[in-house]
Amino acid sequence: MILIICEQRDGILHKVSLELIGKARELATDNRVVALLLGHKIEGLARTLVDHGADKVIFADDEILAQYMTEPYAKAACAAIRQENPEIVLIGATYIGRDLGPRIAARIKTGLTADCTFLEIDAETGELLMTRPAFGGNLMATIVCPNHRPQMATVRPGVMLAAEPAARNGEVARLDISFEAADANIEILETTKISKEAVDITKANVLISGGRGMGGDFSDLRRLAEILGGELAASRAAVDAGHAEKAAQVGQTGKTVRPDLYIAAGISGAVQHTAGMEESALTIAINKDPAAPIFDVADIGIVGNVARIVPKLNAGLLEVISNR
Amino acid sequence: MKIIVCIKQVPDTNEVRIDPIKGTLIREGVPSIINPDDLCGLEAALALKDAHGFHITALSMGPPQADVALREALAMGCDAAFLVSDRAFGGADTWATSKTLAGAIQKLGFDLIITGRQAIDGDTAQVGPQIAEHLGIPQATYAHNVEKVCGENAFVVERLFEDCRQKVKVKAPCLITAISGAGAPRYMTVAGIVAAYDEKTVDMLTFEDLKGFVDEGDIGLKGSPTQVRKSYPKAAKGQGIVHEVSEDEAVEIIVNKLKEGGLI
Numbered sequence: 001m002i003l004i005i006c007e008q009r010d011g012i013l014h015k016v017s018l019e020l021i022g023k024a025r026e027l028a029t030d031n032r033v034v035a036l037l038l039g040h041k042i043e044g045l046a047r048t049l050v051d052h053g054a055d056k057v058i059f060a061d062d063e064i065l066a067q068y069m070t071e072p073y074a075k076a077a078c079a080a081i082r083q084e085n086p087e088i089v090l091i092g093a094t095y096i097g098r099d100l101g102p103r104i105a106a107r108i109k110t111g112l113t114a115d116c117t118f119l120e121i122d123a124e125t126g127e128l129l130m131t132r133p134a135f136g137g138n139l140m141a142t143i144v145c146p147n148h149r150p151q152m153a154t155v156r157p158g159v160m161l162a163a164e165p166a167a168r169n170g171e172v173a174r175l176d177i178s179f180e181a182a183d184a185n186i187e188i189l190e191t192t193k194i195s196k197e198a199v200d201i202t203k204a205n206v207l208i209s210g211g212r213g214m215g216g217d218f219s220d221l222r223r224l225a226e227i228l229g230g231e232l233a234a235s236r237a238a239v240d241a242g243h244a245e246k247a248a249q250v251g252q253t254g255k256t257v258r259p260d261l262y263i264a265a266g267i268s269g270a271v272q273h274t275a276g277m278e279e280s281a282l283t284i285a286i287n288k289d290p291a292a293p294i295f296d297v298a299d300i301g302i303v304g305n306v307a308r309i310v311p312k313l314n315a316g317l318l319e320v321i322s323n324r
Numbered sequence: 325m326k327i328i329v330c331i332k333q334v335p336d337t338n339e340v341r342i343d344p345i346k347g348t349l350i351r352e353g354v355p356s357i358i359n360p361d362d363l364c365g366l367e368a369a370l371a372l373k374d375a376h377g378f379h380i381t382a383l384s385m386g387p388p389q390a391d392v393a394l395r396e397a398l399a400m401g402c403d404a405a406f407l408v409s410d411r412a413f414g415g416a417d418t419w420a421t422s423k424t425l426a427g428a429i430q431k432l433g434f435d436l437i438i439t440g441r442q443a444i445d446g447d448t449a450q451v452g453p454q455i456a457e458h459l460g461i462p463q464a465t466y467a468h469n470v471e472k473v474c475g476e477n478a479f480v481v482e483r484l485f486e487d488c489r490q491k492v493k494v495k496a497p498c499l500i501t502a503i504s505g506a507g508a509p510r511y512m513t514v515a516g517i518v519a520a521y522d523e524k525t526v527d528m529l530t531f532e533d534l535k536g537f538v539d540e541g542d543i544g545l546k547g548s549p550t551q552v553r554k555s556y557p558k559a560a561k562g563q564g565i566v567h568e569v570s571e572d573e574a575v576e577i578i579v580n581k582l583k584e585g586g587l588i
């Protein structure tokens with residue numbers, strides 16, 4: 001049995017939860033997938049989890065779980081693990097998942113593999129093979145957890161595929177747990193959403209991404225994005241310099257994307273960046289340095305000055321479109 | 325108040341290259357540095373020291389060479405430094421690493437522990453929260469600013485998530501994991517470097533020293549639930565074509581490629 005610790009914020013499911021249910025359906029040798037849902041007034045989300053492939057949803061509904069806080073969530077997750085005794089536990093490798101996962105694994109004394117991008121069952125031993133990037137993405141490591149159960153992993157959002165929803169039947173059960181005031185061992189003073197309207201670049205089919213080489217001017221890239229019906233993205237250097245939103249950052253500490261088209265303009269292609277975009281179907285890179293590593297992951301590389309090529313490209317594309 | 329900052333000595337992964345023939349990581353000649361997030365943690369601790377005069381201990385687990393990293397921390401302004409080092413600790417995963425560090429921290433005593441969010445070699449970001457769990461104390465991860473609450477044994481921590489900023493109050497004893505914040509990590513001063521080597525010491529903690537704080541079954545390879553089955557360099561994606569052409573030709577190439585892909 002595989003247990004998925006789902007993530008929701010403000011009653012909205014994080015898509016990684018559905019991706020993990022999709023993957024778990026493939027992996028579960030006994031064909032059984034259970035989803036754990038924690039929050040306040042979230043019971044309604046159970047239906048979505050069932051429709052995406054969960055055989056059973058266990059939920060805990062309590063005011064203390066309304067906003068994510070490590071200890072109450074860890075307490076509930078450990079109770080669910082002890083009750084269900086899963087072979088495997090999967091958690092999304094989001095900020096919340098990577099805050100919660102290690103705490104749970106330490107408490108129940110089992111291994112935790114971080115930020116996995118590939119999961120499979122060893123045909124001989126039946127063990128879960130958990131593959132993940134390390135050393136800034138330079139190295140891939142396959143990790144096993146032979147003598148402790150459950151085998152636990154946090155899994156990077158955007159790399160597994162959710163199943164198409166279908167009307168299914170599943171059991172929905174309340175987790176038997178009670179909380180004490182002392183479980184809220186930190187006090188949340190204030191939570192501010194970062195740019196509410198910020199687009200979710202992981203959902204875009206076309207991403208126009210700029211780096212430090214844009215010299216701080218993203219206006220031509222914005223125009224290019226408009227023409228191609230895409231969204232703006234950026235390297236961390238551009239985000240750190242304040243030229244793009246944090247939510248638009250692609251890479252190891254940003255988002256993992258796999259659009260149909262990724263145009264990298266003035267981005268050197270550090271492994272921490274390419275880790276987040278190398279699954280793109282078509283990558284076009286423009287960089288003035290012929291030795292820039294971004295060219296190693298690009299389908300089409302253009303050596304040249306972005307400040308001159310991008311405006312010309314915009315003009316060329318507009319011409320093509322208007323001649324239709 | 326006593327603050328312990330955990331620092332890990334790591335290879336500068338930006339300098340790590342892949343041997344194109346053998347397909348292995350080339351580690352020779354790669355400089356060892358203090359993990360970048362840990363420098364942020366040191367800065368946060370030293371800023372608290374500047375404001376309140378807290379006592380700062382730098383703690384690292386690793387081979388004897390990690391002495392250099394701890395001297396650097398002393399030169400930045402830390403008051404004491406300990407190196408947890410023993411063959412018995414070798415091969416530890418995050419469970420055993422955090423258990424060992426938690427044992428050392430318990431022995432040393434603390435009010436606040438600061439770790440980095442993530443080490444750039446192992447890249448798991450698990451050691452901080454796991455130390456907090458072993459010690460049974462609250463954690464505030466992803467901190468970019470830490471301030472002491474006036475008249476209370478508590479801190480206000482500003483945290484950064486993917487989609488929000490959060491301010492939390494957490495009572496000591498507690499653990500904070502640091503990310504880069506407002507203040508850039510300070511440099512070592514010449515006087516600091518002299519003091520780090522002439523006046524201050526890096527004290528070793530072996531398994532023998534930690535007996536009573538950590539059990540033999542919980543350390544090193546034996547205490548580690550996970551094992552690395554295999555590791556291999558990431559396969560480079562099939563290389564595309566790089567064009568060094570005029571700007572007009574470049575535009576034509578891109579436009580044609582987008583047409584071909586049905587993207588316009």
Ligand SMILES: Cc1cc2nc3c(=O)[nH]c(=O)nc-3n(C[C@H](O)[C@H](O)[C@H](O)COP(=O)(O)OP(=O)(O)OC[C@H]3O[C@@H](n4cnc5c(N)ncnc54)[C@H](O)[C@@H]3O)c2cc1C
Binds near residue numbers: 304
């Ligand atoms: C732990 C860690 C996590 C990280 N996470 C991320 C992450 O999630 N995402 C990320 O992007 N980075 C990340 N980084 C940073 C990463 O290592 C690089 O520093 C960053 O990606 C560089 O951004 P850049 O390519 O925009 O800038 P640079 O590396 O400075 O590259 C600028 C490029 O622009 C080119 N250029 C300059 N002018 C022009 C011009 N006029 N025309 C054409 N080309 C031009 C230059 O040749 C150069 O290649 C991380 C680093 C660490 C240590």
Ligand SMILES: Cc1cc2nc3c(=O)[nH]c(=O)nc-3n(C[C@H](O)[C@H](O)[C@H](O)COP(=O)(O)OP(=O)(O)OC[C@H]3O[C@@H](n4cnc5c(N)ncnc54)[C@H](O)[C@@H]3O)c2cc1C
Binds near residue numbers: 386421446552
């Ligand atoms: C390729 C590879 C993959 C691995 N994958 C996993 C895995 O998925 N799961 C797992 O449990 N183990 C894994 N390990 C083992 C893990 O890297 C080690 O246990 C390592 O000592 C700690 O993990 P980290 O480097 O990821 O640190 P992180 O958890 O990323 O470090 C966070 C912070 O903890 C502190 N810290 C960490 N280590 C030390 C130290 N030695 N001394 C002082 N402070 C420290 C620092 O402040 C640091 O910033 C892997 C090892 C390798 C080589």
